[in-house]
Amino acid sequence: MEHESWPRYAAEPRVDTHEHISPRQAVPVRTRLSDTAYAALDLGTNNCRLLIARPTANNFRIVDSFSRIIRLGEGLAQTGRISELAIERALSALRVCRDKIVAKRATRTRLIATEACRTAANTDRFRERVDRELGIRLEVIDRETEAMLAVTGCLPLLDPGASGAILFDIGGGSSELVRLDRIPGLPDATPKISGWVSLPVGVVTLAERRGGVDVTPQAYAAMVSEVAEMLAPFALTHGRDLGGMHLLGTSGTVTTVAGIFLDLPRYDRRRVDGLWMSDADVTHTVDRLLAMSYQERVHNACIGTERGDLVLAGCAILDAIRMAFPCPRLRIADRGLREGMLVQMMREDGLMRTS
Numbered sequence: 001m002e003h004e005s006w007p008r009y010a011a012e013p014r015v016d017t018h019e020h021i022s023p024r025q026a027v028p029v030r031t032r033l034s035d036t037a038y039a040a041l042d043l044g045t046n047n048c049r050l051l052i053a054r055p056t057a058n059n060f061r062i063v064d065s066f067s068r069i070i071r072l073g074e075g076l077a078q079t080g081r082i083s084e085l086a087i088e089r090a091l092s093a094l095r096v097c098r099d100k101i102v103a104k105r106a107t108r109t110r111l112i113a114t115e116a117c118r119t120a121a122n123t124d125r126f127r128e129r130v131d132r133e134l135g136i137r138l139e140v141i142d143r144e145t146e147a148m149l150a151v152t153g154c155l156p157l158l159d160p161g162a163s164g165a166i167l168f169d170i171g172g173g174s175s176e177l178v179r180l181d182r183i184p185g186l187p188d189a190t191p192k193i194s195g196w197v198s199l200p201v202g203v204v205t206l207a208e209r210r211g212g213v214d215v216t217p218q219a220y221a222a223m224v225s226e227v228a229e230m231l232a233p234f235a236l237t238h239g240r241d242l243g244g245m246h247l248l249g250t251s252g253t254v255t256t257v258a259g260i261f262l263d264l265p266r267y268d269r270r271r272v273d274g275l276w277m278s279d280a281d282v283t284h285t286v287d288r289l290l291a292m293s294y295q296e297r298v299h300n301a302c303i304g305t306e307r308g309d310l311v312l313a314g315c316a317i318l319d320a321i322r323m324a325f326p327c328p329r330l331r332i333a334d335r336g337l338r339e340g341m342l343v344q345m346m347r348e349d350g351l352m353r354t355s
Contacts, residue, residue, distance in 0.1 A: 036349075037063065039106035040341035041097055043138060045073035045116040045172025046204050046310070047252070048093035051338040052104045055351040060342055064100050068093045069306040073116035073173045073204050082120045090126075091133060098134050108349070110341045113138045114146055115173030115202065143198035146337065147176040151193065153340030154250050154333045155180075157274055163244030164191055166325045169336055170251035170317050172204040177231075177321065179238045180248075190354075197234040201227055203253060203310040206317065212309035213294045220290060223316035228323060235324035242327055249321075250333035252307060253314030258332040259302030261285040266301040273334035282322065282330055286315045 038060070042049045049067045053060040070089040072082060082090075101109065117123045117140045127138050141149075150169045158165050164181040176198045180191040210223050258272045261281055277285075289297070289311060298308040322330075346352040 036108060037104045037106040038342050038345050039101045039104070039109040039111075040338040040345075041094075041109070041111040041136075042337045042341075043072065043090065043094070043111070043113040043117070045076075045114065045174075045202055046071055047172065048072075048090060048097065049338055050097040050100060051342060052100060052106050053342050055346050058352050060346060060352075064104050066093075066097055066100060068096070071172075071204060073120075073202075075208070076116055076120055076173070077205050077208055080120065081122045082116060082126050087126055087129070091130065094130060094134055094136055098136055108345055110345060111136055111138055112141045112149075112337070112341070114141060114337075115143075115171060115200075118142070119173070143174065143176065144196065146174075147178050147196045147198060148193075149337045149340035149344070150176055150250060151178050151180070151340070152343050153336045153338065154248055155190070157248060157331050157333050157335075158191065159246055159331070160187070162246050164194075165246050165248040165331075166238075166242075166321070166327065167248045167250070168321050170249070170253045170314050171202040173200075173202040175199045175202055175227075175317055177234065195234065195238045197231075199227070199230045201230060201317065203314040203317070207310050207313035210313065212311075212313050215290070215312045217290070220312060220316055223313060224319050224323070227317050227320035231320055231324050239324050242325060245325075245327055247322070247325065247327045247330040248333060249318070249330055250336040251314065253311065253318055254330070254332050255334050256302055256307060256311055257282065257285050257289070257315070257318070260288060260300070264302055269334045272332055275332040277330045277332065279322070279326070279328050279330070282318070286319065289315055 037052055037054055039050065039052045046069055047067060048070050050065060051062060052064040053062050070093050072086050072090050074086050075083050117138065123140065130136050130138055151167060154167055158180065167178045167180060169176045176196065178196040179194040181194045182191050183189045206223055210219055255272050258275050258277065259267050261277060262271060264271065294308055297303045297311060298305050303311055343352060347354055
């Protein structure tokens with residue numbers, strides 16, 4: 001569908017988050033597979049991420065991507081507002097995303113914002129400015145939608161031989177957990193969602209509250225305890241009967257842990273996405289991170305300056321999850337909301353099966 005305010009992919013397009021290809025514009029699958037580009041943008045509390053893809057046979061092929069740490073939620077817990085500096089960082093990243101969407105002629109888009117925009121008092125003004133300056137209309141999604149998109153994006157990594165998984169997404173301002181259970185007697189069916197929760201804590205908020213540069217063992221234990229207390233009601237109901245299950249984690253925290261575990265000279269998604277780690281592997285790797293100084297973390301290519309003061313807060317959230325849901329294995333997912341959006345849009349357009 002043509003965007004009325006986006007003629008011929010002008011330099012200042014308006015990106016409509018609610019645009020859908022209508023049935024009357026349906027074209028042969030072969031044409032759609034080759035011609036239609038889909039864009040999925042995730043503006044989080046810490047990161048701005050974009051994927052642009054074209055459909056293939058019941059799958060998709062990534063044609064462009066973008067990721068930048070912008071710390072949109074920096075100071076939000078103290079002020080209740082998105083700061084001007086954070087807004088400028090977001091606008092800079094979103095401008096790059098807008099230009100990529102234009103360059104790849106993506107006519108099917110979904111552009112979401114999460115926890116920072118859910119909670120900030122000045123979200124409406126921020127969204128209006130993004131719309132006015134960049135032509136991007138951000139959709140602020142609720143926590144349930146965020147959890148379900150993570151499920152859709154990560155489901156291919158669920159072990160087909162497992163009875164289910166505890167899927168978790170450690171974000172910048174919130175963390176989502178979902179219990180997935182396979183249906184007895186139907187091993188090929190889509191697992192059912194037995195329960196989900198969104199915790200109002202992420203790596204940015206926890207690090208700002210507890211400190212992320214010089215983290216003592218006592219400070220780390222306090223972070224784990226704080227998250228464990230938040231998680232306790234969900235774990236009481238959904239932390240039983242874990243036999244045959246595994247953890248499935250998506251976030252910068254778990255991909256960083258995986259990179260450290262593999263001793264990668266620089267981060268490599270191809271080696272990280274889908275990696276299995278035993279519980280002992282995770283414990284050993286977190287202990288390695290705890291033993292590093294801030295400068296050592298910053299100079300590690302899998303962490304860097306942008307994550308040096310956040311990674312231990314993420315590990316504390318990870319440890320609280322592991323304590324509440326003691327599973328022998330963790331699978332690492334370098335995928336999530338963006339992939340979930342792409343799958344949903346392509347399913348709506350009849351280009352992917354629903355299970």
